Every structure is written in C-alpha cells, then in structure tokens.
Amino acid sequence: MKSDREFRFATLAVHAGQDPDPTTGAVMPPIYQTSTYAQESFGVHKGYDYSRGANPTRSFLEKNVAALEGAVYGAAFASGLASIEAMIKRYSVGDHIISGANVYGGTDRMFRQVFAKLGLEFSFVDTRDPDKISEAVRAETRLILVETPTNPLMHITDIAVAAEIAHDAGALLMVDNTFATPYFQRPLELGADAVMHSSTKYLNGHSDVIGGIVVTSNEEVAEHLHFMQKATGGVPGPLDCWLVLRGTKTLHTRMEAHQRNALRIAEWLEGDERAADVFYPGLPSHPQHELAKKQMSGFSGMVSVELGTRGRAEEFARETRVFSLAESLGGVESLISHPASMTHAAVSEEHRAELGITEGLVRLSIGIEDIEDLIDDLDRALPAA
Numbered sequence: 001m002k003s004d005r006e007f008r009f010a011t012l013a014v015h016a017g018q019d020p021d022p023t024t025g026a027v028m029p030p031i032y033q034t035s036t037y038a039q040e041s042f043g044v045h046k047g048y049d050y051s052r053g054a055n056p057t058r059s060f061l062e063k064n065v066a067a068l069e070g071a072v073y074g075a076a077f078a079s080g081l082a083s084i085e086a087m088i089k090r091y092s093v094g095d096h097i098i099s100g101a102n103v104y105g106g107t108d109r110m111f112r113q114v115f116a117k118l119g120l121e122f123s124f125v126d127t128r129d130p131d132k133i134s135e136a137v138r139a140e141t142r143l144i145l146v147e148t149p150t151n152p153l154m155h156i157t158d159i160a161v162a163a164e165i166a167h168d169a170g171a172l173l174m175v176d177n178t179f180a181t182p183y184f185q186r187p188l189e190l191g192a193d194a195v196m197h198s199s200t201k202y203l204n205g206h207s208d209v210i211g212g213i214v215v216t217s218n219e220e221v222a223e224h225l226h227f228m229q230k231a232t233g234g235v236p237g238p239l240d241c242w243l244v245l246r247g248t249k250t251l252h253t254r255m256e257a258h259q260r261n262a263l264r265i266a267e268w269l270e271g272d273e274r275a276a277d278v279f280y281p282g283l284p285s286h287p288q289h290e291l292a293k294k295q296m297s298g299f300s301g302m303v304s305v306e307l308g309t310r311g312r313a314e315e316f317a318r319e320t321r322v323f324s325l326a327e328s329l330g331g332v333e334s335l336i337s338h339p340a341s342m343t344h345a346a347v348s349e350e351h352r353a354e355l356g357i358t359e360g361l362v363r364l365s366i367g368i369e370d371i372e373d374l375i376d377d378l379d380r381a382l383p384a385a
Helices: 009-015 056-069 080-088 105-118 130-136 159-168 219-232 238-248 251-270 289-295 310-319 349-355 371-381
Strands: 073-077 096-100 121-125 141-147 172-176 194-197 212-216 277-279 302-306 335-337 361-365
Touching: 009 056, 009 251, 056 073, 056 212, 056 238, 073 080, 073 219, 080 105, 080 141, 080 172, 080 194, 080 212, 080 219, 096 105, 105 121, 121 130, 130 159, 141 159, 159 172, 212 219, 251 277, 251 302, 251 371, 310 361, 310 371
Parallel strands: 096 121, 096 141, 141 172, 172 194
Antiparallel strands: 073 212, 194 212, 277 302, 302 361, 335 361
16 A cells, blocks of 8 residues: 555554454454464564553544644544543653643543542633633643533634744643544644543443543654553453454545535524524634634534523433433434433532533434434423423
C-alpha cells in the first residue's frame, strides 16, 4: 500500500495501518489473542515481547485512527477515560490544567475527585469564550482540554484560537473529538497537539466495545502515552481492538447516515411546539452555527432537546419504541439518554444548573434507521406541550 498521505479518507478508513496477513494472505488482520511472544535470544524479538506493551492487532488500530486524524502516532487504551488519564499523568503536583466546563461527566469526576486530590490544579471554564480561556491561564498551566461539540449541550470551541492560547502559554491543547469524529472535524490541522476519542462510540459504531485512543504528531507526547500503556497497563484487549478496527472501515458511510438523520430530526423538533429548545450545531439557530461550519465539515448525529420537566422527559423516554433508553452513543441504533441522571449524574446539582443541564433535558444519539420511522417514533412519544 502507498503512504497513508496519498489517500483520501474513505480509502484510509478501509486500509490504513493494515495489509493482508503475510503468512496466510488473510485480507482482514488477525486477532493476535496472545499475551507473550517467543524471542530469538535475550532482548531480541520481532517488535513484540508482552502484549501490555504492544500487540499487533492494537498496532493496526493505532495506525488506522492516527491516519484518519492526520496524526503520526496513536495509543489505544481500555476506555475513553483511560486515554485522558494517561495524558493527565504527564503532569505533576502543582501543574495546572484548564478544562471545558461542559465536558463529559466522567471526565469532570476524574479531574475533581481523583487528580485534584493528587495535587494537580484545575480550572473549569466556558471554552466557547476565548477570553475566559485566556483569563484562566497561569504560569503553571500545562494543558488545555476541550470537547467540541460538548456533551450534551453541543457547545462549540474555536479550536484554532484555543490552540493559539495554549501555545502562547507554553501549554498543549487536547481535543475530545468523540462527537465529531475525524470524518467531520480535524483538530490537529487546526493546531491541536493531541486528539482523543472514546472509541466506544462512533469509531466502533456498534455498541459492543469499550475503548479509547489518543493520537498525536508530537513525538514526546507519543513516547509518554506508550510509556503509560506499558507502565500502568490500561490497554484494550486484541478482540476489542479488532472490533473497533472493523468499525472504522465504515466510519465515513455511517457518519453520513447519522448526520442526515440527525439534521432531519433537529429541524423537525425545532418546528414542534412540544420541544422547548433544540441543541444541534447544524441548525442555523444554533448560536455557534457559523463557527461549526468553519471548523467542521459536518455536524454529526447528536441532538439534545429540552422538554421542560423531568416528568415530561420520563414520559418521552418511556413511550419510544425504536429509541432505547440507554447510556452511551454513536452506535447504529438510536438511543435516548437523560444526562442529569446518567452521563452527568456525578456532576453536582449546582454545577449542572450552571451549565444548563436540566432535569428536562434529553440527549438523542441518532442512529441509521429509516428516518420516517424515527420521526414517527418521536412524534408518538413526545408529551403534549
């Protein structure tokens, strides 16, 4: 195969990081379900000695996702949180990290309840406003972490501006690109230093894996991440890596279907008086629609809707037949979640109120089913205005 840089996205999705197996000619890469490898002599081997440090199936996945993001290096982990944790472990007591205020609830919990106790310092800011990012910068700032779009309110951060602020401060910018995927957004090309994904979500796309990955073109960051894989062991198994690699082969076709359905549903909800507010960056009414158009090539498949009260949200979730009430997102099937009691339950009630994550907010992960069936399902389930 030619250099990855000679191909476009769809070709990379199918082929990057893998060639037919040289032993058998198998087109799909094998699942190297092994923990250890025979060595020729002391310290002499074929690049693999123990699968915590490296595994061929994991290497295929890391190279594939790195190519999709336009990165040089990739490091896969056992979950999205494990991938963020590995990055945060670059830093020491007294170092300062700026985080978006509206990040995934598990990220917020890890920062406030785990790493803050170990001496790292955090500031949580509304990264929609570059001035607030700048105001939070200190001499000790080492990393700025943003989600864009955010979970679940679909806030957009100007990645290029955030990167400039980080670099002026001598810090790095890391972007959680889970919602957008590399198909719709390329943070490294906008100046980010590292990009992470919960590969559980769109990269895998079939709701049957837990995983995470960080990609970067920064050699020092890559060395740290690979050291963390070996030193702390939060790595995915080869079968999980193989399943995600199977998922990335259809990422481009799935994302087009997710977005097509999501836009139709967002437009339909916006025109229905039973929905108090609709959050989707592809809507012209979204406050940051122009920024989203500038730095994204598409708007993905996540839509949030405000229904006013917890009771109305519960009625809505109870009455759907196609949409399932469940955590997570990004699978081919459509899901409803209630952020206040699910993804952001670990976030304090006060902080949720500040963010606007109300008891009446529901988040929809729009699948690739027939759009008319999805709209019929939502129409039947929406409670009276």
